[in-house]
Amino acid sequence: xxxxSTDDFTFVADFLRQRSAISIGPGKEYLVESRLTPxxxxxGLADLNALIGELRRPFPDPSIRDRVVEAMTTNxxxxxxxxxxxxxxxxxxxxxxxERNAGVRRLNIWSAASxxxxxxxxxxxxxxxxxxxxxxxxxxLMGTDLSTxxxxxxxxxxxxxxxxxxxxxxxxxxxxxxxxxxxxxVDANLRRWCTFKQMNLAEAWPVLPIFDxxxxxxxxxxxxxxxxxxxxxKVRRTLTPGGHLLLGAAETTLGVVDGYSPVRIGxxxxxRVEA
Amino acid sequence: xxxxxxxxxxxxxxxLRRVVTGLGFEVLEAGNGQEALDVIAAGxxxxxxxxxxxxxxxxxxxxxxxxxxxxxxxxxxxxxxxTESERTQIVRxxxxxxxxxxxxxxxxxxxxxxxxxxxxxxxxx
Numbered sequence: 001x002x003x004x005s006t007d008d009f010t011f012v013a014d015f016l017r018q019r020s021a022i023s024i025g026p027g028k029e030y031l032v033e034s035r036l037t038p039x040x041x042x043x044g045l046a047d048l049n050a051l052i053g054e055l056r057r058p059f060p061d062p063s064i065r066d067r068v069v070e071a072m073t074t075n076x077x078x079x080x081x082x083x084x085x086x087x088x089x090x091x092x093x094x095x096x097x098x099e100r101n102a103g104v105r106r107l108n109i110w111s112a113a114s115x116x117x118x119x120x121x122x123x124x125x126x127x128x129x130x131x132x133x134x135x136x137x138x139x140x141l142m143g144t145d146l147s148t149x150x151x152x153x154x155x156x157x158x159x160x161x162x163x164x165x166x167x168x169x170x171x172x173x174x175x176x177x178x179x180x181x182x183x184x185x186v187d188a189n190l191r192r193w194c195t196f197k198q199m200n201l202a203e204a205w206p207v208l209p210i211f212d213x214x215x216x217x218x219x220x221x222x223x224x225x226x227x228x229x230x231x232x233x234k235v236r237r238t239l240t241p242g243g244h245l246l247l248g249a250a251e252t253t254l255g256v257v258d259g260y261s262p263v264r265i266g267x268x269x270x271x272r273v274e275a
Numbered sequence: 276x277x278x279x280x281x282x283x284x285x286x287x288x289x290x291l292r293r294v295v296t297g298l299g300f301e302v303l304e305a306g307n308g309q310e311a312l313d314v315i316a317a318g319x320x321x322x323x324x325x326x327x328x329x330x331x332x333x334x335x336x337x338x339x340x341x342x343x344x345x346x347x348x349x350x351x352x353x354x355x356x357x358t359e360s361e362r363t364q365i366v367r368x369x370x371x372x373x374x375x376x377x378x379x380x381x382x383x384x385x386x387x388x389x390x391x392x393x394x395x396x397x398x399x400x
Contacts, residue, residue, distance in 0.1 A: 078388065080392070084398060162381070165382070165385035166384065167385075169392055170376035174362055179360075179361060
């Protein structure tokens with residue numbers, strides 16, 4: 001693998017900060033090498049140096065520019081990742097919404113960095129298997145991601161054996177997945193609740209519904225503090241009063257923005273928007 | 276915690292042994308279902324059994340059925356670890372009494388996630 005020079009690393013880091021507000025600090029050279037070397041080959045360029053050379057041109061090819069941003073976006077995900085937030089959903093957060101919204105019978109949930117869809121489909125499985133009353137509700141589960149590649153995969157709802165091995169309980173797998181060749185496809189009935197849209201959290205947001213619960217886990221850590229503040233403020237405005245935000249275990253709103261109250265539920269912390 | 280690894284492939288037993296030992300489990304091994312029942316009959320009751328499907332003498336599904344039929348072994352957590360990846364096979368294994376199912380080949384973190392969801396490892400985030 002080509003080693004990235006200090007100058008090139010700084011250039012890529014600046015490029016990413018400008019294009020996506022994603023911040024990669026010193027010591028992350030390996031990330032640039034491991035993500036962009038395969039991309040260079042895929043595009044038909046000789047190596048990483050050639051790819052960075054393309055980016056340095058006065059008017060770089062927009063498709064190459066976008067693919068670099070996508071390749072540098074972390075897509076690590078699994079079904080029911082970390083378990084605890086889903087347990088909090090089952091025991092507390094969803095029952096609260098069902099009580100609060102009983103009149104309008106509407107439930108809106110957003111997975112703000114949905115990657116290939118495991119988080120959103122996990123939410124759908126949790127709702128379907130635990131809350132039969134929602135069958136008569138207007139349920140919208142929205143997944144957004146920066147990367148059009150991963151969104152295309154999320155929409156298809158197709159997962160490899162390696163992916164369904166990660167975090168998906170076997171009873172859920174046989175209940176909600178069909179085998180299709182070497183892959184497993186999410187049941188159409190479950191997918192009717194799920195929509196996926198391209199969205200860059202660090203840029204202007206489209207008009208969004210008002211959500212009852214927002215998952216924004218393990219994505220803020222890639223942004224610098226001012227961008228985190230902007231995103232958390234905007235998320236707060238999309239949440240209904242009394243709605244909850246779920247962050248990654250290493251993330252918090254405390255000391256970053258106001259307007260959220262941390263609520264411990266079992267082994268997780270949810271951030272409640274006050275009424 | 277004690278894990279019983281049941282697989283006719285010595286290489287697979289070694290791989291699983293390395294991973295679960297690293298997770299803090301004491302490890303027992305057997306080359307097929309009957310050998311595993313013999314290990315248990317000799318007084319070594321595991322907390323969890325990791326079970327291949329296709330093995331000589333007694334296959335994994337027969338082992339699962341035998342474990343669930345015996346009141347003394349019914350509480351042992353049973354996880355299939357197999358190349359059998361058809362949905363119908365997974366349904367059969369669960370109906371026979373397996374608690375979880377891991378498809379080979381698998382990554383180490385997939386095995387860890389299954390052990391976490393079975394309550395055999397604390398969930399680390």
